[in-house]
Amino acid sequence: MTKRYSITFWATVFVGAVCLSLIVVDVWRSINARSGQLQEMERLSSNVARAMAQQADDTIKAADTALADIVERLETEGKAPLRLDRVHRQMQAQVANLPQLVGLFVYDEQGRWIVNSREVSGEQTFNNADREYFIYHSAHAERGPHVGDPVISRSSGKWIMPVSRRIDKPDGSFGGVALATLDIDYFRRFYQSFDIGRRGAVALIANSGTLMLRQPYDGNRVGMRMNDTPLFREYIGRSGDARVGSANFASSNDGEMRLNSFRPLEHYPLFVTAALSREEMLERWRRDTFMRSVGVVLLAALMGYFGKRLVGQIKLREQAETELRKARDALESVNRTLERQAMQDGLTGLANRRQFDVTLGNEFSRAMRHETTLAFIMIDVDYFKQYNDVYGHSAGDEVLRAVSKLIRALTPKRPGDLTARYGGEEIGILLPNTDIDGAHAVAERIRRAIEELRMPHSGSSYGFVSISAGVATIAPKRGMHLAPVLVEAADKALYAAKSAGRNRVCLAAQDAPAGTIVG
Numbered sequence: 218m219t220k221r222y223s224i225t226f227w228a229t230v231f232v233g234a235v236c237l238s239l240i241v242v243d244v245w246r247s248i249n250a251r252s253g254q255l256q257e258m259e260r261l262s263s264n265v266a267r268a269m270a271q272q273a274d275d276t277i278k279a280a281d282t283a284l285a286d287i288v289e290r291l292e293t294e295g296k297a298p299l300r301l302d303r304v305h306r307q308m309q310a311q312v313a314n315l316p317q318l319v320g321l322f323v324y325d326e327q328g329r330w331i332v333n334s335r336e337v338s339g340e341q342t343f344n345n346a347d348r349e350y351f352i353y354h355s356a357h358a359e360r361g362p363h364v365g366d367p368v369i370s371r372s373s374g375k376w377i378m379p380v381s382r383r384i385d386k387p388d389g390s391f392g393g394v395a396l397a398t399l400d401i402d403y404f405r406r407f408y409q410s411f412d413i414g415r416r417g418a419v420a421l422i423a424n425s426g427t428l429m430l431r432q433p434y435d436g437n438r439v440g441m442r443m444n445d446t447p448l449f450r451e452y453i454g455r456s457g458d459a460r461v462g463s464a465n466f467a468s469s470n471d472g473e474m475r476l477n478s479f480r481p482l483e484h485y486p487l488f489v490t491a492a493l494s495r496e497e498m499l500e501r502w503r504r505d506t507f508m509r510s511v512g513v514v515l516l517a518a519l520m521g522y523f524g525k526r527l528v529g530q531i532k533l534r535e536q537a538e539t540e541l542r543k544a545r546d547a548l549e550s551v552n553r554t555l556e557r558q559a560m561q562d563g564l565t566g567l568a569n570r571r572q573f574d575v576t577l578g579n580e581f582s583r584a585m586r587h588e589t590t591l592a593f594i595m596i597d598v599d600y601f602k603q604y605n606d607v608y609g610h611s612a613g614d615e616v617l618r619a620v621s622k623l624i625r626a627l628t629p630k631r632p633g634d635l636t637a638r639y640g641g642e643e644i645g646i647l648l649p650n651t652d653i654d655g656a657h658a659v660a661e662r663i664r665r666a667i668e669e670l671r672m673p674h675s676g677s678s679y680g681f682v683s684i685s686a687g688v689a690t691i692a693p694k695r696g697m698h699l700a701p702v703l704v705e706a707a708d709k710a711l712y713a714a715k716s717a718g719r720n721r722v723c724l725a726a727q728d729a730p731a732g733t734i735v736g
């Protein structure tokens with residue numbers, strides 16, 4: 218069986234569901250906003266990395282192009298003083314044109330400067346045979362560019378990035394090195410133009426693991442090895458297109474958790490990384506989420522409060538309705554009892570005289586309309602006065618109850634049949650649609666049953682309680698008969714039964730005028 222829930226229950230469920238959905242929608246929105254913020258962060262860092270890689274590639278390429286040109290001239294035109302003079306002017310023009318260039322240098326196979334972009338007069342010279350790039354080219358025959366680890370320039374004292382190419386002698390043996398030194402500061406100025414937040418960082422790193430530059434700048438960190446950092450291991454562990462990507466790491470430098478977007482340079486063995494702090498990027502989201510959550514919680518609390526009051530009101534109304542319903546039911550039940558009592562005899566439980574009179578009137582009219590016969594039996598306990606005198610009034614009451622119970626049990630139960638206490642110790646039975654024989658049979662059955670009870674009655678000539686009955690029937694005709702005629706006829710028949718010795722049933726003559734008795 219399905220349980221029916223009250224309106225209070227549904228109101229509580231409704232208020233709860235509204236509050237809950239408010240919170241759920243807000244949580245869902247916050248989660249979405251967070252992932253949107255992280256996506257935005259990834260887009261931003263990846264764009265910065267792309268710009269950095271492009272700039273680094275272009276910057277190195279411009280210097281490298283100048284180098285390739287110098288190498289080509291020296292190899293084809295030789296190193297005669299006149300030729301070197303032309304190369305010198307060309308170098309000066311290149312350095313003037315390219316702001317990233319600190320200088321251009323050419324060393325012979327011993328590492329001695331033979332020409333450079335600086336003024337020739339009074340110039341000091343250095344031997345750079347100990348530099349990494351010089352050792353590299355003397356040992357490798359490849360003609361491509363070589364990007365070395367950053368060093369502090371012997372000539373300018375600045376941090377520089379060496380880009381070099383090998384010069385071959387006509388026989389293909391090592392003939393020296395052409396070197397371009399790039400100003401690390403040139404990259405730094407470019408990196409400063411990015412808005413990467415207060416806790417973001419960008420870096421240019423060689424594929425060998427050497428840090429070229431990191432912004433925020435720290436001169437002591439230029440040239441350090443990054444091989445053991447998670448960032449470097451992640452990048453080097455990838456290959457091909459996968460080297461363009463992002464990953465989250467706690468920085469080996471300051472422990473900050475950052476989203477790192479990395480990207481290789483197209484033409485040189487270097488890569489860039491742009492890292493944005495997750496905490497910093499989520500700061501605004503956190504602030505917004507906090508403010509909104511406070512608002513939502515307040516709203517939910519308000520709704521909960523007013524909802525609770527509303528539910529309380531509904532509950533009160535429901536209780537009042539229930540009380541009212543109960544009171545109405547109680548009233549109806551009292552009314553019914555009163556009604557029943559008004560129509561019932563208190564001692565015997567039979568219909569009382571009032572109900573009898575009403576029913577007699579109704580059934581008399583019905584019999585008249587339908588032209589049917591209405592029978593009436595009038596029963597009277599014999600020698601009842603004596604019984605009261607001998608056994609007491611309350612014992613007399615008991616006899617009346619017992620006789621009534623038996624009469625009721627033996628009276629037919631058709632609609633319209635009625636057993637009523639007519640008055641005193643007289644009981645009347647109204648039997649609609651019953652002829653004289655049928656009524657006689659009922660009366661006789663009752664008389665015999667009471668006789669068989671053998672209730673002692675020393676005041677009776679029979680020695681036990683008995684009844685006498687008068688039976689009458691009538692087929693009432695409009696304008697001819699009135700209801701009391703039937704009662705009078707039965708009463709006369711009863712009188713006849715008494716006169717004939719009691720404990721018997723007498724019939725009134727059928728449809729006879731009152732007083733005609735058939736024994």
Ligand SMILES: Nc1nc2c(ncn2[C@@H]2O[C@H](COP(=O)(O)OP(=O)(O)OP(=O)(O)O)[C@@H](O)[C@H]2O)c(=O)[nH]1
Pocket residue numbers: 564597598599600601602603605609610611612613614617640641642715719
């Ligand atoms: N115990 C008791 N007695 C009642 C009740 N109603 C009427 N009576 C008594 O019934 C008796 C009726 O007496 P009578 O009318 O003289 O008739 P009877 O003594 O039965 O004699 P017959 O009818 O001639 O046999 C009276 O004494 C009434 O007081 C009642 O409710 N309880």
